Amino acid sequence: MKINKKxxxxxxxxxxxxxxxxxxxxxxxxxxxxxxxxxxxTFVLSLKAGTVGLSSAWLGLAFSGYFLxxxxxxxLAGYGADYFGAMxxxxxxxxxxxxxxxxxxxxxxxxxxWIIQFCFGLCIGIVKPVSMxxxxxxxxxxxxxxxxxxxxxxxxxxxxxxxxxxxxxxxLQDELGLPVLIWPFLGMCVxxxxxxxGRRISSRGQGVRRKRNGVPWGDARFITLxxxxxxxxxxxxxxxxxxxxxxxxxxxxSGFWSGxxxxxxxxxxxxxxxxxxxWSDIRDRSGLTFLGMGLCAACLFGLGQPVSIVGFFFLAxxxxxxxxxxxxxxxSLAADLESARGGVMGIFLAASNLxxxxxxALAGFAAERGSMADAFELTALFSALCLLxxxxxxARKLHAE
Numbered sequence: 113m114k115i116n117k118k119x120x121x122x123x124x125x126x127x128x129x130x131x132x133x134x135x136x137x138x139x140x141x142x143x144x145x146x147x148x149x150x151x152x153x154t155f156v157l158s159l160k161a162g163t164v165g166l167s168s169a170w171l172g173l174a175f176s177g178y179f180l181x182x183x184x185x186x187x188l189a190g191y192g193a194d195y196f197g198a199m200x201x202x203x204x205x206x207x208x209x210x211x212x213x214x215x216x217x218x219x220x221x222x223x224x225x226w227i228i229q230f231c232f233g234l235c236i237g238i239v240k241p242v243s244m245x246x247x248x249x250x251x252x253x254x255x256x257x258x259x260x261x262x263x264x265x266x267x268x269x270x271x272x273x274x275x276x277x278x279x280x281x282x283x284l285q286d287e288l289g290l291p292v293l294i295w296p297f298l299g300m301c302v303x304x305x306x307x308x309x310g311r312r313i314s315s316r317g318q319g320v321r322r323k324r325n326g327v328p329w330g331d332a333r334f335i336t337l338x339x340x341x342x343x344x345x346x347x348x349x350x351x352x353x354x355x356x357x358x359x360x361x362x363x364x365x366s367g368f369w370s371g372x373x374x375x376x377x378x379x380x381x382x383x384x385x386x387x388x389x390x391w392s393d394i395r396d397r398s399g400l401t402f403l404g405m406g407l408c409a410a411c412l413f414g415l416g417q418p419v420s421i422v423g424f425f426f427l428a429x430x431x432x433x434x435x436x437x438x439x440x441x442x443x444s445l446a447a448d449l450e451s452a453r454g455g456v457m458g459i460f461l462a463a464s465n466l467x468x469x470x471x472x473a474l475a476g477f478a479a480e481r482g483s484m485a486d487a488f489e490l491t492a493l494f495s496a497l498c499l500l501x502x503x504x505x506x507a508r509k510l511h512a513e
Contacts, residue, residue: 136250136259139198139243142303144266146206146239149299150232151274154178155371156282156292157225158356172476174226175353179468181233182240186465190241190458198246202307205238209300213293220290232296239303241461245454248447254393256447260440261389264381268435271378279371328449328456336501337401337445338463343498344405344438345467346474347412350491351377351431353472355415358484363421376425380432385440392441398509401445402502404438407431409495416488 158171192201212231216224244263251259274295281292328334359370392400411431419427446460447453475487 136247138306138309139202139246140262140266141306142202142206142239143243143263144270145299145303145306146209146236147267147270147299148274148277149296150209150236151271152278152281152295153232153292154229154352155275155278155356155374157229158353159278159282159360159370169476169480172353172472174229175349175472176469177226178229178233179349179465179472181230182237183462183465183469185234185237186241186461187455187458189238190245190454190456190461192454193242193245193458194454198242199307201238201242203304205235205242206300206304206307209235210297210304212300213290213297216290216293228293235300237461237465241454241458244443244447244461245457248453248457253448256444257392257397257440258389260443260447261385261392264389264436264439264443265385268378268381268385272375272382275371275374276368279366279368331449332505333398333445334449334456336505337442338460339498340401340405340502341442341460342463342467342470343495344408344435345464346471346498347408347467347491347495348435349468349471350475350488351412351415352468354475354479354484354487358415362418363424373421373424373428376428377432377435380429381436381439384433384436388436389440391437392444395441397441397445397448398502398506400441401438402499402506404434404436404441405495405499407434408438409492409499412495413489413492416485416492418485 154175157174189201209232212228212235215228215231244260247259247263248256277295278292281295356370356374359365359373363370363373365373388400408431411427411434414427415424415431443460446456449456471491475491478487478490
């Protein structure tokens with residue numbers, strides 16, 4: 113009788129582990145598919161903006177609106193995941209995202225892409241913090257670097273293949289139109305179907321919910337982390353928004369090869385992440401965050417200069433490596449805080465998206481009044497300054513030891 117009981121307990125434990133494993137796989141697939149579809153759309157929007165007569169200021173505001181939607185929803189989505197479970201929110205976001213492209217069928221104009229971009233921001237603003245809080249809750253501290261590395265591998269694989277798909281679409285139809293909206297529709301639709309299979313996690317998540325402290329606003333580690341992330345994403349937003357235009361103006365390439373150049377940093381991230389994810393489990397996470405983000409700021413400054421394709425390739429590669437070092441380390445630092453994990457991840461992503469709001473608008477107007485090089489240099493300086501509190505905190509810790 114005792115053997116049977118142990119066998120039942122072992123079977124129940126194995127079943128629970130299998131459910132968690134399958135659900136994590138579904139979450140990772142959703143991260144890839146939703147990001148892939150929206151990434152293809154945003155790349156084409158940036159690449160063809162000048163062709164259809166949209167100014168740098170208009171493009172910057174369009175991307176700022178996208179990230180404003182993400183910033184506004186991230187904290188609310190994180191708190192919602194703490195109280196209602198992950199699955200209902202993820203199903204709502206991906207289901208809505210699959211419907212959004214239909215807006216163009218009813219209002220076929222260039223201006224409608226601004227509204228579509230904003231709506232996609234709302235959907236991604238739910239998907240990212242909820243999926244990150246789920247991983248942080250289910251994975252133990254000593255393995256978070258690996259799992260957040262896998263999560264970022266899915267995201268940045270999508271950042272690689274999304275622009276390639278968008279560039280291929282431009283090759284078929286050299287204008288903004290319905291074909292480019294096929295990719296976000298397919299990505300969100302398949303994500304919705306995959307999540308629908310794992311809907312049991314919502315009731316399971318409520319059953320295991322534990323009481324935690326609130327968001328640690330008084331913790332210096334949390335505040336410095338938010339500032340560092342703000343600086344990094346300010347620079348990343350300028351890359352996403354204006355790097356396709358620099359490629360288009362400086363190098364005579366087809367849509368596909370323009371997409372390839374644009375994806376070099378993301379490709380390096382995908383290749384390096386299996387190694388750097390493990391580093392964040394065995395090395396000092398604050399040091400890795402500072403090192404990686406510092407490399408990104410330095411390379412951002414260089415990419416604004418008139419460099420050859422070889423120089424561009426070198427800078428983009430180093431920037432990708434810097435991101436691969438800092439991303440799993442910074443996300444693990446946020447998950448390590450003993451607080452409501454959904455709320456912490458929501459605030460973490462809100463700070464991240466605040467950089468994406470601030471960066472394109474600032475760089476867009478700087479480019480209008482000066483040059484694109486001025487925009488990249490100013491953003492790189494701001495990113496470096498945001499790392500200063502992290503450096504001070506590390507120096508104090510080293511001095512105390």
